[in-house]
Amino acid sequence: MIGEDHMKDIPANTVLIIGASQGLGLQWVKYYKGCNHIVIATTKNIDAAIELKGLLTGSDDKILKLDVTNTDSVISAMNHIQNAPDIIIYNAGVKGYTKCPDFKATLLNAQLVNNGISSRDEGREVAFQVNAYGFDRVISVLKDKILMKPKVAVAYISTGVANISQNISGGYPHYRQSKAAGDAYVRGWDIDLCQETMLDSRPRIFSIIPGLINTGMGTDIEGAADPIKRVADMAAVIEHVKITGDTHGIWKYDGTKHVQYELPVIIRG
Numbered sequence: 226m227i228g229e230d231h232m233k234d235i236p237a238n239t240v241l242i243i244g245a246s247q248g249l250g251l252q253w254v255k256y257y258k259g260c261n262h263i264v265i266a267t268t269k270n271i272d273a274a275i276e277l278k279g280l281l282t283g284s285d286d287k288i289l290k291l292d293v294t295n296t297d298s299v300i301s302a303m304n305h306i307q308n309a310p311d312i313i314i315y316n317a318g319v320k321g322y323t324k325c326p327d328f329k330a331t332l333l334n335a336q337l338v339n340n341g342i343s344s345r346d347e348g349r350e351v352a353f354q355v356n357a358y359g360f361d362r363v364i365s366v367l368k369d370k371i372l373m374k375p376k377v378a379v380a381y382i383s384t385g386v387a388n389i390s391q392n393i394s395g396g397y398p399h400y401r402q403s404k405a406a407g408d409a410y411v412r413g414w415d416i417d418l419c420q421e422t423m424l425d426s427r428p429r430i431f432s433i434i435p436g437l438i439n440t441g442m443g444t445d446i447e448g449a450a451d452p453i454k455r456v457a458d459m460a461a462v463i464e465h466v467k468i469t470g471d472t473h474g475i476w477k478y479d480g481t482k483h484v485q486y487e488l489p490v491i492i493r494g
């Protein structure tokens with residue numbers, strides 16, 4: 226278990242939070258503002274992000290318009306970031322299917338209802354665009370800046386249902402599959418950037434699982450946790466990985482690993 230009081234002693238960092246207008250994203254902003262860090266937050270719709278704008282009161286805080294499904298939008302938003310943030314949190318995520326009280330959503334019946342139109346293709350497309358390809362877009366645009374700064378931590382907010390070996394009851398159509406693809410991009414970027422920089426200062430790119438939380442996707446589900454404590458717990462894990470460089474697994478909010486990876490050859494030596 227990783228300590229919770231660690232943030233008191235940490236100097237101010239710049240934190241980029243992608244997908245920050247609501248739910249867990251907004252809680253990340255509140256947490257890091259509470260630690261007196263500089264926060265750069267993104268949202269698809271700045272006008273609608275009233276609560277988020279109210280939190281970004283520091284002279285260096287920024288709010289950026291970003292739709293991760295669009296490469297031009299990613300380039301344009303990232304152009305406003307001069308130096309890599311110390312911590313990047315890829316919080317953006319979508320379900321890609323519409324829950325129905327009458328049946329369990331599975332790959333057999335997956336559909337996304339949007340503006341009254343029901344489409345399986347649209348659900349699959351948006352899930353992969355946001356949960357997987359968007360992460361790849363952001364890192365490929367920011368990679369040179371990330372490599373210029375030692376030990377940048379990049380946390381991808383994953384989910385326990387992305388673990389293929391633990392799919393024993395089905396469901397979560399396209400969400401499960403796209404988050405597994407997201408985890409695969411995370412590991413790929415972590416290993417591939419190893420070759421480009423000094424090993425001890427290499428970026429720390431890793432996935433973390435928040436567990437069920439009472440925000441957007443987990444709203445009012447029985448047993449969903451309070452986001453305040455969960456974000457504080459995950460921030461402690463991020464700091465631990467930033468210090469140790471242990472990106473070799475999928476971390477859980479409680480400081481344990483959900484999945485353990487082999488050490489890459491370049492690190493094993």
Ligand SMILES: NC(=O)c1ccc[n+]([C@@H]2O[C@H](COP(=O)([O-])OP(=O)(O)OC[C@H]3O[C@@H](n4cnc5c(N)ncnc54)[C@H](OP(=O)(O)O)[C@@H]3O)[C@@H](O)[C@H]2O)c1
Nearest residue numbers: 244245246248249268269292293317318438440441442443
């Ligand atoms: N809640 C849970 O129980 C739970 C469990 C496991 C994992 N997670 C993961 O935690 C993250 C946050 O979940 P949440 O419950 O807070 O869900 P949420 O309230 O639905 O928030 C999702 C966020 O994704 C962002 N987003 C969606 N489409 C985007 C796009 N095209 N471009 C950029 N950003 C986009 C939104 O950002 P803007 O509206 O600001 O643009 C929004 O802030 C997700 O990645 C989710 O998979 C949640």
